[in-house]
Amino acid sequence: MPLLASSRLLLILLLLLLVDCYSSPKCKDQASQGAARGQCVSMQSACVNGEEGMQLAAQLKETSTQTPSCLFHLVTRWSYHEPKQFDDFNDSLQEQAATKIQAAYRGRLGRKKYVKMLYEQFAKDEAIRREKTLTQVEEGEMLVEKWVTFLFNDLQGDLCLTLKMHLVRAN
Numbered sequence: 001m002p003l004l005a006s007s008r009l010l011l012i013l014l015l016l017l018l019v020d021c022y023s024s025p026k027c028k029d030q031a032s033q034g035a036a037r038g039q040c041v042s043m044q045s046a047c048v049n050g051e052e053g054m055q056l057a058a059q060l061k062e063t064s065t066q067t068p069s070c071l072f073h074l075v076t077r078w079s080y081h082e083p084k085q086f087d088d089f090n091d092s093l094q095e096q097a098a099t100k101i102q103a104a105y106r107g108r109l110g111r112k113k114y115v116k117m118l119y120e121q122f123a124k125d126e127a128i129r130r131e132k133t134l135t136q137v138e139e140g141e142m143l144v145e146k147w148v149t150f151l152f153n154d155l156q157g158d159l160c161l162t163l164k165m166h167l168v169r170a171n
Contacts, residue, residue, distance in 0.1 A: 091099075
């Protein structure tokens with residue numbers, strides 16, 4: 001299920017990027033120039049050799065360098081690594097140490113709170129499980145009691161019938 005949701009999100013993101021790309025005037029011009037030059041190549045004509053292949057490779061290289069800046073500019077920006085923008089060189093060593101200590105302490109408090117909440121949830125789940133088990137045991141005991149009573153009454157009736165039959169035969 002999470003994979004399906006992530007693929008839908010990716011599809012929506014790509015559609016938004018396409019709409020954004022074709023709404024910008026620069027991309028409209030590039031797309032119209034590409035269509036005018038005949039850069040839309042069918043799959044049958046893609047398998048070419050010789051000079052046509054070299055021209056096709058040159059066109060492919062030209063369009064592929066333009067693609068990250070035009071079509072997938074957000075994805076390209078997210079994919080390249082950018083170092084974090086901190087002013088560590090302006091801070092003194094004491095300020096940097098204090099920041100790291102605060103981060104470690106807050107992380108420890110957060111983990112402690114998470115573990116506490118986790119144990120509380122375990123206790124709640126265990127109580128619910130025990131309650132359901134007791135209910136099921138009580139229902140099972142009631143069913144057994146019902147069947148025992150039914151069988152006993154049935155056997156008692158059969159026993160009375162057999163005793164009457166023996167008494168009738170004996171007379």
